[in-house]
Amino acid sequence: MTDVADSPSVRRLSAWDAAELQTLVDEYGSPLYVLDLERVRQNYRRLAAAFPDADILYAVKANALGDALAALHEEGAGLECASAGEVQRALEAGASGSEVHYTAVNPPARDLDWIVDAWHDNPELTVTVGSEDTIDRLADRGYDGRLCLRVNPGIGAGHHEKVQTGAAAKFGVPAERAVDVLEDAADRGFDVVGIHSHVGSGVSSDQLDSHREFVARMGDLAREVSEALRASDSRTGSEATREASEAVGPLEFVDVGGGFGVPYREDEAPLDLASVADATREALGEIDARLTIEPGRYFVADAGVLLTDVNTVKAARDTTVVGVDAGMTTLIRPAMYDAYHPIRNLTADLDADERETIPQTVAGPICESGDVFCADRELPATERGDVLAIGNAGAYGYEMANQYNSRPRPASVVLEDGDARLARRRETVDDVTQPEREAHNGSETDRKTDDHPAVSDTDNQRVR
CATH class of the missing domain: 2.40.37.10 (Lyase, Ornithine Decarboxylase; Chain A, domain 1)
Structure with missing residues (x-):
């Protein structure tokens, strides 16, 4: 196994063995995806060396192949999941609940039903929410476990406008409302453990100023939450309100997402990870919480x-x-x-x-x-x-x-x-048309999504 110090910071297409790839097409046919797990491991080790003081989660949406999840989990990565299906894959790859974060964006009822069921068997699972509505829906299902709040810091970056999430209204609670939302969640019995945001996907070297500003805003917010804790004794209001403020902090982690870009063009230079890591720590500043990052593309592209x-x-x-x-x-x-x-x-x-x-x-x-x-x-x-x-x-x-x-x-x-x-x-x-044949044959599978429970009446929806 190649030591990370001996592996190139970027693997160009020209470095792949043409004869080996030709043999794969001859054996397995075309089109064919090929993933080199050793390279995945090298990329993880390189990033872990640059961020030795951070918790690293792999953003499963980049590539959810079970072999990739297992390899990264073996290297020490936690798994950040955007859907119940990805959480199921993460658990099947060997991750424990404490190593899995479910980051919900307008989650379907089926997803929440499945997640809450999984939480009963994996109580250390962390659920990240981006709206007060989602907190209400979790409470209605009896969930009062580990809760992280996704915030919208108002700044985004990335390789295309469609993936610049940090400023898009779809993602997260406005940062200026975060403390109030956290206090309310704690007052309702949730175990508030972190704050989260993600600037965008494929951030390049020339966008690092935006990334730095984004991280700085997350650091400011983390300190604001801590200040709410310190000021709780002097606040007016009920004892429950003061206890809620105390329950908000100290946070376990501040998750600044991933988005580390890779060079797609042959003449593009790779990110200087050491500089990115130094800039991230400097921008975040002193916080009473652990830094968490969640790259996806960087590991597998x-x-x-x-x-x-x-x-x-x-x-x-x-x-x-x-x-x-x-x-x-x-x-x-x-x-x-x-x-x-x-x-x-x-x-x-x-x-x-x-x-x-x-x-x-x-x-x-x-x-x-x-x-x-x-x-x-x-x-x-x-x-x-x-x-x-x-x-x-x-x-x-x-x-x-x-x-x-x-x-x-x-x-x-x-x-x-x-x-x-x-x-x-x-x-x-036949795989493409199988659901139609099952429907025509009177199968009940159209009333469920795979093994996920049917839609809950909690959300005032009906299965049709």
């Missing part, structure tokens, strides 16, 4: 590639169109965020004859003009039957895959200790 077969090469008016069997249903980031992913022709790299480099548009099979991975990019002249590798596909790749056009989702392979193994089988059209 450059540990994954997507392999795809070329099925069509067409000379168009202004470009050469290279048709592949992966599309926006397989990797939606280019279509959704106009995201750049490096592309490499593995077959050309293995070809003894050097190919001319020409501008090419790599497009998928989906009936949408936005279904392209790149436009007019300089690549070795592509031929039908070639295999392309799309880099930095380990984060938000398979997790955002879908079945549009009734296309089954791809298979996933993991690399570990020099071996490859199938981690997730390829879907079939």
Whole structure:
């Protein structure tokens, strides 16, 4: 196993072994996701070395593959989950309740029902809420366990406006109302343990000023909460109000989210993690709580590639169109965020004859003009039957895959200790249509979501 000091701070697409990837396509088919678990572990160790004084949670939404969760948990990461399904995956990967945070954003009733049931068996589970409504809904279900409040500090950053969460009204309670909300929650019997916020996803080096300002606001809020504790004895009001103020602090942790970006373009430099860590600690200042961070992309992005077969090469008016069997249903980031992913022709790299480099548009099979991975990019002249590798596909790749056009989702392979193994089988059209057949056959599964309980009447909803 490679020591973190000997591993590169970023793994470029050119560093992957072309022959090994070609062999994987030959064995497992295309499209195919590949995730290198050793690289995932290296990325964790690098970040843990930069933040030795912080608790590190992995943001499961980046890549929820069970093998990835198990590897990161073995390295020492806790698991931050955005849904009940992710919590179930985290527990199945071996995490205990004390290592799992459920961060609810307008949580569906089914999720809350399942979470409260899971809490009874895992009382150290932490639930992070972003609204007073969610606190009410938890109380209605009998939950009075560990509660963290997500706050909105009014500042965001990230690689695209759609992922800049820190200032978006959807996320969190306005920071100026946080102390009041915490006091009320404590007064109602909740075990208030922390505050949380997340500036956005894919924060780059040129956005570190925004990140620093965001962290500073979280530090200010943490000290405000502590001040509320110290001032509780001199406050007027009932004894219950004073006890509520005391119950708010000291907080166990201040969670400043993740968002650490990775370089997708070949000429981009990686983040200087030591500088980021120093700036984070300096901006946070002295607090009577533990710093918590929850990266996702940083651990898995450059540990994954997507392999795809070329099925069509067409000379168009202004470009050469290279048709592949992966599309926006397989990797939606280019279509959704106009995201750049490096592309490499593995077959050309293995070809003894050097190919001319020409501008090419790599497009998928989906009936949408936005279904392209790149436009007019300089690549070795592509031929039908070639295999392309799309880099930095380990984060938000398979997790955002879908079945549009009734296309089954791809298979996933993991690399570990020099071996490859199938981690997730390829879907079939039968998998896509199975729910319809079950409904037509009178199955009751349409009244439930997997193994999660049916919708509770607590939220005045009815199952239809």
